[in-house]
Amino acid sequence: MRVRGFRWIVVGVILAIGLYLALDVVALQYLESRGATELARAMTAEEAKVDLGSIPFLPGFIGGRISRAEVDVRGASGAGGLRVQNVKARMTDLRFNWRDLLALSRSIFSTRTTVRMKDPLGMVEIGQDDLGEFLKRHVPMVGSVLIDSSGIEVKFLKERLPAGEEPTQEDLTEAARLLPRVADGRIVLTLVGVSQIPPELRPRANRLEQVISLPRIPEGLRTDVRLGDRVFVVEANGTEVELTIGEGSEG
Secondary structure, eight states: OHHHHHHHHHHHHHHHHHHHHHHHHHHHHHHHHHHHHHHHHHTTOSEEEEEOOOSSOHHHHHTTEEEEEEEEEEEEEOBTTOEEEEEEEEEEEEEOOHHHHHHHHHOTTSOBEEEEEEEEEEEEEEEHHHHHHHHHHHSTTEEEEEEETTEEEEEEBSSOOOTTOOOOGGGBOOOEEEEEEEETTEEEEEEEEOTTSOGGGHHHHHHGGGOOBOOOOOTTOEEEEEEETTEEEEEEEOSEEEEEEOSSOBO
16 A cells, blocks of 8 residues: 555656646746747837747746846837848846736836846847838938948939939949947947038938937947948947836836
């Protein structure tokens, strides 16, 4: 009888462990899925993925601390419709109020809350085609946009063309050159060459410095801007950062 009773205890323990592991996995997958959905919604993105680590997950989450998190957002749109190819972030040792994060996983418009983290690393990638479409929409006389390792080259139309007609080299001015940088926590374009542009088009060239309006980069992060073939990338990293998330009122 004792042996049989012991067997039932073992079976009960195994079942309890199995149920806990199943609950842990479900909770992790639920929060990752809901977090990604709300993130994509908040950033008007085509796709978002959230990775909150591995199991065991629930003890750390309910304790308000998880070891790492990663975010990958594709096709986000900033104010004015600038499409951002990729936004990636990873961070370690996150500390938070778990009830607030659970509420935010259901709706990004829940009460805002603060998340503290270590060693955050983020990247924002903007492609040439997306930037060109954006600049042409906001400054209609922009004729072409080229990104390379030396900067952003913008050529203007000498005169308006019929709708749908693509400009030739004869239709375009010499290039104005812009350099992307981060100022006061925001990505801005700085005009470094405009002397070749006809005087009547220079006010439009100056407007290019003001058109980008993306969310402010959190305080405490160091930034660097890299230019490449048809893309520019803003990287940000820090040691310990506090980030307020959510679209609702302060908690």
